Amino acid sequence: MDLMTMSELAAQLGVSRQQVWAWQHRRRRNGFPEPKGRQERAVGRQSQVWSLEDVREWQRDYTPLRGGRPKKVEETC
Secondary structure, eight states: OEEEEEEEEOOOHHHHHHHHHHHHHTTTHHOOOOOEEEEEETTTTTEEEEEHHHHHHHHOOOOOOOOSSSOOOOOOO
16 A cells, blocks of 8 residues: 655645645545555654555545535526
8 A cells, every 4th residue: 555645645646735735624525535644754754644545546536516606697587
């Protein structure tokens, strides 16, 4: 199982690190996988890691919600 940080996931999935952060930040609503743990990346610094397989499986079934303001509906009389 390949465990990856947000930056590594972003590179593998072809999206920005900010996009991965947004997915994980909203995981209660969108079902993004929970992190598998933490790994030390530098002396005294740890990063959360996810299973690449779990994230790819999630991404196959993920349909983003459309955001923004609702469009006005013109009234016809």
